Every structure is written in structure tokens, then in C-alpha cells.
Amino acid sequence: MTFFNARSAWSIYKRELVRFLRTAFQSVLSPVLTTSLYFIVFGAAIGGRMPDLGGVNYAAFIIPGLLMLTLLGETTSNSSFGIYMPRFTGTIYELLSAPVGVAETLVGFVGAAMTKSLILASIILATAMLFVDYTIAHPILAILYIMLVAASFSLFGFILGIWADNFEKLGIIPMLILTPLTFLGGTFYSIEMLPDPWGKIALANPIVYLVNGLRWTFYGTSDVAIGISLGLTLGFLTICVAIIAYIFKTGWRLRD
């Protein structure tokens, strides 16, 4: 008997994407509208009065941060809902009773969440083009980095979806922790602009490394070294995989 059944993983992946497409209008329109509003407010209204940051026009400077803002929120929500809803409605019985292990489950759920995130990232970048001229310095690295972040936060969302035992808990981490940290993580400014000690305190915010990692792939310049951003993101991904493997091994919240 095989240890990975590609057909099982593909079935989960396909079903999750179909679920996403059921609400495609809302899923697509929402990031387009939000990104447009950010560009209107921060790009056009305020951005005109801001100096270039690291040699990058302010409206272009905020693109990686805006992308990360949407990416983290949507990826975490998609993934957490993806596993929480079957738990809530009871349909998870089918997944648990199938000959499906942690690998197929993650490839299916997390792969679908990553795909959704890449679709959203493309939409956001296309929307950004309507407001500002920009070129991506390292496009392949940018795509890989987006995929890495999407994978990490899909796994994180998956853990949230298993941990949460009500809708409030499901929303509390993205709303009260992720979004504020992303806003304070250098989305709209360079942390070098912050006075002491806030500049140093900002370095304790993990989102700073994500935003700056992506910003480096876009413009070749950032507040922190790309190696540190990459290392921390990979570390986060590894921790999430380890937690999920533990959850499947013990059955915590799944087979209690």
C-alpha cells in the first residue's frame, strides 16, 4: 500500500478550488476593491507628498506590503475555513474515514489555499498596474517567495482551523494579531523611518521580515537581509508542518 495517494490529494485539491470558485465573484472583487482603495488613499492622496523610499517611488514601495496584507489574511482564512467548516458541519467524517494521511490532506487543502493565494496575488498585482508603473526585479524569486509565504500561512490557517472550536476563535488570530502586525510590519513605511526605540522594537515583529523579503524580490532593496527573511519563513513553515504532523499523529481535535 502506497504512503501517498495522489488521487486522494487531487480530489481534495479540486474540491477546495471548486468551493473557492463558488464564491469567485466575492473572492476576486474584494481584493480588487481593497487594493484599489489603498492605492487611492496611500498611493495617490498621500503618496504624492512622500519621498522615494530606498530609491523606490512610494506608490510602488507599498505594493509588496499590500500584497502581503491580502495574502496573509486571505490565505489564513481560506485554509482555516477549509478545515474548520467540515469539522463544524460534520462532513470531516469522510476525510477521517478515508485512507488519507497527513500528506494527502496537506497537499489537497494547503495546495488549494496556495493556488487561491497565487490567483489573488496576480489580481492584486494587475490592479496595482492600473495605479502605478512598477517592474519586479526578481520575478521568479518573487513568485517563489509568494508561494513560500502562501504555503506557510496555509499551514498556519490549517492549524487555526483545527484549534478553533467556534467561529470567534477562527477569526480572532487573523483579525487581532495578523492584520495589526502586518500594518505595523512596514507595509506602508520603511522601519528605518521609525525613531528609536520603535525601529528596534519593529524588528521583533515577524511580519517585517515577510514584507521586506517580498520587497527585496520586487526592488532588490529592503530593511532586512533577504537571507534572514527567507530563513525565518522557512523556519515558520517547518514549525507548522511539525505541529500538523503532531496533530495527525495524536488525533488532537480531529479524532478526540
Place this chain on the structure above:
Amino acid sequence: MNSPSMQPILEISGLTKRYAGGLLALDNVDLSINRGELFALLGPNGAGKTTLIGAVCGLVRPTSGTIRAFSHDLATDWRSARSRIGLVPQELATDMFEPVERAVSYSRGLFGLAPDKARIEEILRSLSLWDKRNDRIMTLSGGMKRRVLIAKALAHEPDLLFLDEPTAGVDVELRRDMWKLIGAMRERGVTIILTTHYIEEAEEMADRVGIIRKGKILMVDDKAAMVSRLGTTEAHITLAEPLAEIPAQIAMPGVHLDEERRVLSYRGGDGSGKGKAEVAELTKALIRAGIDYTGIDISESSLEDIFVDLLEQREAESVA
């Protein structure tokens, strides 16, 4: 009809499940299910029926004990075992927005099988769902939704199928329909384990019956053997005139007079016909003694009577 063999398809040994809150849902359960049989697990609410099914199907992690299905240990070789087990849950739990055919195809894929439109069509037709294949599940009636769950469970062609309260909350007509369906699945050689509140259901279909209460299996036996061993005959003879006491000519074990002394009652036998013979003897004895009667009401105890008696007896024992 496929006859059940004595070859065990599922062997449960010392299975215990204690939930985090302390509830002991299964208490050292031993059970063996034979290939091709239809086994009915009877028990009151909270007896542990669903937990037992959950433990075999991978929904519940056992606290201790072993489960072997198709000679595979479910703790280690769960992939091989689960690929041959199907489950129809008690709740109507499925993605209600999905069309019927896609939902069933998903179940087949989830179990790692290649798409097979012909097989899916066959399953849907056998459950009278083919005309509804493009309908969203949410638009179907309760009975049709339950059929969809059965179709999903059959999509990977399981050899062992669990039906958890398959007729709970459905009307009499649909229940009869469901019994036919279950019978047809059994004809195809699927081993079926069903839990039910309706003893009539077990009486109608099961080869063997298990009775579970408070996480313990009280009894497992062939249905006919259980009725024969524990069944009784009850007769109530309405007398033309009240009797002061039971005359010596008709005194026999199991015979007593009611308080108004107008009804002579008998309870005895063992479900094998012995009780009926004793009632016949009793009526002859009444005639010989010159005691006239105006009516006889005679009944054999059903599986339900046995079930209720057994539970009451165990309840009394546990109180004592």
C-alpha cells in the same frame, strides 16, 4: 442470497474508549463480525454504538484495545483496512451545495480510486438518484439526502459497510425502501453492520444481533437463537366466572391469576414452541376441570421484549 461465512472480517478485542471528560464510552469491547453477514448493534441512546463505529472507521482514537479488519491492524495498517470500509453516518453531513454526481465522484477519488463514470452511474441508478445527479444536495428531500450518503459510502466499493442509524427520523415508507436497499447491498456480498433504535429493523434484516449498554456488549447471538433462548410465550385466558384460587388440576409453573381473578395468565417457554404447547395443555386442563373461558390472547415475545428485558435486568443488577 450470499450466506455469511464464519470467516471473521472484523475482529475487535478489548476496545476501550474514555473521552477527555472522563466518559467511558466503550468498556473492553470484544466483537467479531463474519464475512457477508448483516449484524445489527442495538442499544439505547449513549450506549456507545456510534463510538464503536467511529473507532473502527478512524473517527475516534481508541484508548486501548485492538481492531483488525481484513486481517490488517487498524493502528498500523490503516490505509489497507480503511480503503475497504464504508460509512454512512447518522447525521446528514455533506456539502449541501454540491451536485449529487460530483459529491459521489469526490468520495471515490478521496479513497484513491480512478474516476469511473459507469460505476458512479450504476450506484446512482441503484439508489434512484440518477435523475437527480445534477441537483444540488440541498434541494433534495431528507430521504434522498440519506441515499446520497449511501451512494458516497458505496462509491469506493467497500466490502464492509457501517450504517449508523440509517432510518433514524425517516417515515415508515422510506424505512421500508431503505431496508430493501440494505438487502440489495447484502445480496452483492457487502458485509453490513448497522446500528439502530428500531428493533423491528434488526428483526427484519439481521443475521446476528449485538446488544450494547453503557459501553459494554451484553450479548451477541444469532437472532433466531437469541429469540429461542430468551424468548417467552405469554397467554391471557379470560375466564367466564372468577376463580377464588388456581385449582390443583391446572396449577403449573408460570400460571397465575390477576387481581380481579378473572384472567388466568401464563408466561413461559423458550421461544422454541414449548410455550405454545404448554398453553395448549393449560386450556385442555381448564376444560377437564370444568372451568369455562371466553377468550384467549397469546403472544410470542419479540426481539424488542428480549432487548427491553435484558436492559431492565442489567439496570436492576447495577442498582443492586
